[in-house]
Amino acid sequence: MGDAVAATIRDVATAAGVSQSTVSRALSIPELVNPATRARVLAAARQLGYQPNRAARGLITGRTGNLGLIVPDLSNPFFSSVVKGVQAAARTSDYSLFIADTDEEASAEVELLRALTKQVDGIVLCSPRSPDTELVEVGLDDAVVLMNRRIDGRPSVTVDNADGMRQAVEHLAALGHERIAYVAGPRTSWSNGQREQGLHQSADATGTDLVHLGHFPPQFEGGVAAADLALASGATAVIAYNDVVALGLLSRLGMRGVPVPDQISVLGCDDIGMSAMTHPALTTVSIPKREGGRAAVAMLLSLLRDGGAAAAGASVPHRELPTQLIVRATTGVAPAPDRRTAGGHSTKGSTR
Amino acid sequence: MGDAVAATIRDVATAAGVSQSTVSRALSIPELVNPATRARVLAAARQLGYQPNRAARGLITGRTGNLGLIVPDLSNPFFSSVVKGVQAAARTSDYSLFIADTDEEASAEVELLRALTKQVDGIVLCSPRSPDTELVEVGLDDAVVLMNRRIDGRPSVTVDNADGMRQAVEHLAALGHERIAYVAGPRTSWSNGQREQGLHQSADATGTDLVHLGHFPPQFEGGVAAADLALASGATAVIAYNDVVALGLLSRLGMRGVPVPDQISVLGCDDIGMSAMTHPALTTVSIPKREGGRAAVAMLLSLLRDGGAAAAGASVPHRELPTQLIVRATTGVAPAPDRRTAGGHSTKGSTR
DNA sequence: GTCGGTTCTGCAAAGGATTGCAAGATTCCG
DNA sequence: CGGAATCTTGCAATCCTTTGCAGAACCGAC
Known part of the structure; x- marks a missing residue:
């Protein structure tokens, strides 16, 4: 109530018995004013609860803070x-x-x-x-x-997406996977492009097949939609554009009764909080x-x-920031060839 | 490049051949200036890409926008x-x-x-x-x-938490639940207080037991921590402070192999996007x-x-905004009394 | 004691927009 | 056609702070 209207530099100046310039300097370039006066100014400012008006400052300095x-x-x-x-x-x-x-x-x-x-x-x-x-x-x-x-x-800051994908592919290759599906994110996403590129390189290097599954929105629904395609692609592992998509994959796979990672491994990207909490916990490429x-x-x-x-x-x-593969529970050894379609089609017989 | 430095009201004024005041008025109080001049001013402003400097305006009007x-x-x-x-x-x-x-x-x-x-x-x-x-x-x-x-x-805007809880309790009571646990949120949360209150009233009204489970952080981990307590409490249904906590509950219950909703029903609050996507999908009190x-x-x-x-x-x-119970798949009829501890303690025998 | 050099402080302009006041232009009515 | 009322428009003050410039005060040194 008392200070309904904010104190201005003027008020501080009169209170401290100096000019406005001195107040201004005491606050922003302390070494330019006499220690004694500076103390007086500071005291007055504190007492009045003075806070410089940012608009006025911005007007003259040209910066907004x-x-x-x-x-x-x-x-x-x-x-x-x-x-x-x-x-x-x-x-x-x-x-x-x-x-x-x-x-x-x-x-x-x-x-x-x-x-x-x-x-x-x-x-x-x-x-x-x-x-x-x-x-x-x-x-x-x-x-x-x-x-x-x-x-x-x-100027930019990026993450080493290609290296993240390399870690992912090598991890899967080491588990015996020979055919990996990638559920792509938005076409206009630069990260997605980077990941695709890294993926291709690593796939070539490790000699694994890479199946590219169209572009999906980077949301849960995207993963849900992609799950069936991934399954049908014959891949034994799926890498998702990001964790949210991976969660969608997991959900749909669960719905179809497909065991993860026994029949198919799932790998996400980003390492969002949720991914450590799902069942099974999501293996993912962590981004800082x-x-x-x-x-x-x-x-x-x-x-x-x-x-x-x-x-x-x-x-x-x-x-460029590093990425780090976090191995959790959704990736496992590749299933033996004859088990590959067991879960998804078990009720319909095994051949087709 | 040409307009590296922003056009000021002055520039517009000279371009339109009027004074600054006229420009200012033409833009903010159009009915005060002659239509012809206003048109001239507007044209000049558009041409120069003039945007009023917010700092300067804020300085004089006292508002920031x-x-x-x-x-x-x-x-x-x-x-x-x-x-x-x-x-x-x-x-x-x-x-x-x-x-x-x-x-x-x-x-x-x-x-x-x-x-x-x-x-x-x-x-x-x-x-x-x-x-x-x-x-x-x-x-x-x-x-x-x-x-x-x-x-x-x-001034405030709130949601009708009490009514939401009423809907939740009535829903559970109708399903035959007689003992309901509430996993409380932060002690200092007003919403939590409201929910507890609504819960008590509705429990009294429907004649159901209400078990209050300590205060937990409103996060996934809170739900994880609360799950075992809920199970041990003898309740056949759990209402969580919010969906995130409910998700934590679900996760821990799943880990222990407790079937939801067959052995225990789970109900959240908020209706966050995730809750429609879990398995089974979460019944929750939706908040606008x-x-x-x-x-x-x-x-x-x-x-x-x-x-x-x-x-x-x-x-x-x-x-005050209304709440709305969204029934999905985590709530079901209360288990018969002899089945109550089946899942959780099955390996240990049924009596204790 | 005076002079050159620091150190400290104040004056005043500037920054871009808004707005009360008043003057000029226009219209209307009698 | 004169005077009053109404529109339009411009002048100039104001908002609050920063900062270049210059004056004042003070120091040590010759």
Whole structure:
């Protein structure tokens, strides 16, 4: 009630018996003012509960103290982990965070990017779905770091998807699997492309067959839909675009009474919290999600600090995070050839 | 490149051959300027890609055009749905949204509230964990609407938890269950209190026993931990504080080989996306999460519009949303008395 | 005692938009 | 055709902070 209206720098100045400039400096460049006066100012500021008006500061400094984060789907646990990482990093650096969810719509992405760009100092664009070209033409002036996507000449943090897939394939190959199905994610997902590529290489290297199952939405339903195809493909192991899809696979396989991993092995990607909790627990390629979020913010901040340096031709920053296969219970040795269709078709006889 | 530096109102003014005031008015109070000039101004503004500087506007109007949202845990699917509702509503009203995650820490809540309060016009505080007293003393000046919590004299939107519990209990009673266990959520959760209360009333009304199982964290692990207690309690049905906990229950029960719902029925709360996807699918009390988010924003906005009116003693707005029992596959008729401990203790004999 | 050099502080401009006030232009009515 | 009422428009102040520049005060040294 007493301080219904916030104290301004003026109030602090009069209270401390100095000028506004001195107050400003005492708070932001302490070494420039006499220790005694600084103490007086600080005391007055504390007493009045002074907090600089960010709008006024922003008006003159041109920076807002805000960061933006754009993700395709907040209800996807992968992204909520990333968000947590970004949030934590932003908070410790005293930045506030705008978060926007595009609902997996590429068009919303550029639109939000454009809208956000005015209100923040920098943006983390996570797993963008838009084509490169559209992305490049927006936000050129603003600091934007890409996550889970690489575009020439733009800062980015990615994960080593190819290596993750290599670990996955080698693991399955070691278990005796000779034919592996991949349930692909969105066509426009860069990560998906990377994974496919890594998959092909590793499949070649290990001499295993790779079956590519169309593009599915990166959701539970996508996995459900893919399960029957995977089964019919003759593969003894399925790698899913991500854990949520893998969960969908598992659900449908369970519904059909197909034993996992006895008849078919399932492997996910991301290592979301849920995947350790299913029955059986999901083997998956773990991605450092929080760390990725933190790294993106760190990069953004260093970009902001450098400012012009980057424009002067300094190298474009990039960071690649490692992946790690987590073996749990959905992957096992490949079934003997004659058992391959046992579970799924048992009631119908064994031949067809 | 051409417009590396954003156009200001000045630029528009000179381009249109009018004064800044006219431009300002043409954009915000169109009926005050001559249609012809307005057209000229609009054309110039569009051509220059003019967007008013929000900091400058905020400085003078005192409003930021931003809203804030505080949730306990973004990775909880319940909250991500709420976030989506809030986000959508904010966006359509042309507000940007700050989102903060407290990691279920009550102390972070007031801290964030305080920090956020300077940068937004209003805040939606979702499922606050802090005690009422702490909550009341902060943000008194700012517009704050509470979600999933009621505090005297503060605007809020809640759901009819008691009625949801009534539906749940009646459903179970109709299935012949006479002893129901409740796996309680956080002690400081208002929703939990409401649910307990509704539960007790309905239990009395239907003449069923209610077993209260301690307070558990509202996470998967909480359910896992509670499962054995529920089983030992002699209850034939368990109601969980929320779906995530119910999923934990289901997992542990599955691990112990307890058939659901044959030996024990499980019922959740919230109706998160996952719950329709488990095996068997979870019976749950559905809460209109998105709708809740939208309602909270609507209330906030009307509060902002009214401004002083509220202070003048207008009634404090409140909105209560309905709940709806969704019967799926985890609830069934109560087992015959002699079968009650069959699954869990079968290897140990039946008497004890 | 004066001078060059630090150190500290204040003045005033700037940043972009909004808005009360008043002047100019236009219309209307008698 | 004159005066009043109504529209339009511009001037200038204001919001709060940061910062370049310059003045004041103080130091040690010659």
